[in-house]
Amino acid sequence: MTVQWHQVLDRALAENAVVRVGDAVAQHLGRTPTRSEITAARRAAHRYVAAGQAQEATLSAVVGGQARHVLVLARPDVDLQDVSALRRSLAQRVRTLDKPQGQGTKATARRAETLLTQVSQSARAGRLLPLAQIEPAHARLLAQDLTEAVADLAVLAADLTRRSRQTDTTIRTEPPARQSPGT
The missing domain is CATH 1.10.10 (Arc Repressor Mutant, subunit A)
Structure with a gap:
């Protein structure tokens, strides 16, 4: 396309x-x-x-x-x-x-980056909304839903911040030694 x-x-x-x-x-x-x-x-x-x-x-x-x-x-x-x-x-x-692209589990990191892009685009689009054209009762419901969504995003941000402070805890282990058929 x-x-x-x-x-x-x-x-x-x-x-x-x-x-x-x-x-x-x-x-x-x-x-x-x-x-x-x-x-x-x-x-x-x-x-x-x-x-x-x-x-x-x-x-x-x-x-x-x-x-x-x-x-x-x-x-x-x-x-x-x-x-x-x-x-x-x-x-x-x-x-x-400057963010590393696809670090960690690639699919999960890409999904997170896509989510961030969508949230950023939504925030910019929200600033362009003619809010005066929304009925007050509907605006109240939208504000409540948005408050819940933002709270969920805040939890995600805190989780990502916590994850960014962790050190790589992956321990490399040697594969188990092969045993001979007689043992």
């Missing part, structure tokens, strides 16, 4: 004034993008800029312990000359790039 990267970038810019193209791609896919996916998204970003719908900048950054040039898109009203402000805008997203 072909991805319409300009639509992905449009949604990303609707949620944030400044986005890294690679972050928008990874967030959309829910996984680390391939080189061809990043290339296609970069080309779409350049077309998006050429159409006057966004601005672009290239910043130097350390991603995964390596120095890289990162393509950044910004809304037309953002001041791209203020590099320190751009870096601050992107700082919260760098944290997710």
Whole structure:
């Protein structure tokens, strides 16, 4: 299935004034993008800029312990000359790039990362909701349900924090020695 990267970038810019193209791609896919996916998204970003719908900048950054040039898109009203402000805008997203991918039990770690992506997307989408259009009684019920869900997420965060502080307790043991048939 072909991805319409300009639509992905449009949604990303609707949620944030400044986005890294690679972050928008990874967030959309829910996984680390391939080189061809990043290339296609970069080309779409350049077309998006050429159409006057966004601005672009290239910043130097350390991603995964390596120095890289990162393509950044910004809304037309953002001041791209203020590099320190751009870096601050992107700082919260760098944290997710520096996370080890799939460490531990790979399937479980990936599920947790996907869950985090979904929660983050939901939080950003929630900030865009026109709350005045929700009936007060319905808003009360939604608030109660959300409070319960957030409490469950807080428990998950505490469990993950506790797990992150544990040392690797895996003990390597030698396989049992083979016994001869006569013993």
